Amino acid sequence: MKESNNIEEIKDKKKEEIKFLADIMLGKLVKWLRILGFNTTYPSFDDDLSLILTARQEGRILLTRDTNLIKRRNVCDFLFIKGDHWEEQLLGIIKGLKLKINFDSKIFSRCSLCNTLTKNVAKKEVKNYVPPYVFLTQNKFVYCPSCKKYYWRGTHWQRMTQIIQNLKLFSA
Numbered sequence: 709m710k711e712s713n714n715i716e717e718i719k720d721k722k723k724e725e726i727k728f729l730a731d732i733m734l735g736k737l738v739k740w741l742r743i744l745g746f747n748t749t750y751p752s753f754d755d756d757l758s759l760i761l762t763a764r765q766e767g768r769i770l771l772t773r774d775t776n777l778i779k780r781r782n783v784c785d786f787l788f789i790k791g792d793h794w795e796e797q798l799l800g801i802i803k804g805l806k807l808k809i810n811f812d813s814k815i816f817s818r819c820s821l822c823n824t825l826t827k828n829v830a831k832k833e834v835k836n837y838v839p840p841y842v843f844l845t846q847n848k849f850v851y852c853p854s855c856k857k858y859y860w861r862g863t864h865w866q867r868m869t870q871i872i873q874n875l876k877l878f879s880a
């Protein structure tokens with residue numbers, strides 16, 4: 709009999725890029741996976757079959773809180789998410805899959821709203837698009853071509869990095 713999740717098999721996939729598909733109950737977790745640079749989609753549909761088929765088709769690991777869904781055996785790669793809070797959920801994924809958090813290149817490499825890879829943009833290009841104070845005090849900017857939104861390493865970014873550092877301590 710198989711265990712209630714299939715972490716061992718998922719670990720083999722680590723040579724390739726790990727991609728996730730999260731069910732509708734995991735919005736906050738999705739945001740943080742994207743901030744850490746993990747390719748994570750978050751469909752608006754939540755019927756089991758569509759989730760399973762999409763995960764299989766796109767080679768994604770289905771993250772789910774739905775115990776009924778995982779009772780269907782061998783449906784796709786999945787990770788059953790325990791815990792009600794995103795910190796707990798994220799730690800579960802990081803530990804369970806032994807994921808490395810890449811502070812140099814991965815963090816903020818994706819838009820937390822839409823999952824698109826962000827692009828680095830030169831400071832001189834953002835002058836008309838960000839508040840004057842931000843332009844004066846910040847030097848690194850990234851851009852989401854989908855949302856047409858600029859992000860920068862401001863206090864929000866620092867706060868998020870701190871949260872991630874704390875997570876790292878817990879996961880060590």
Ligand SMILES: [Zn+2]
Nearest residue numbers: 819822852855
């Ligand atoms: Zn975006």
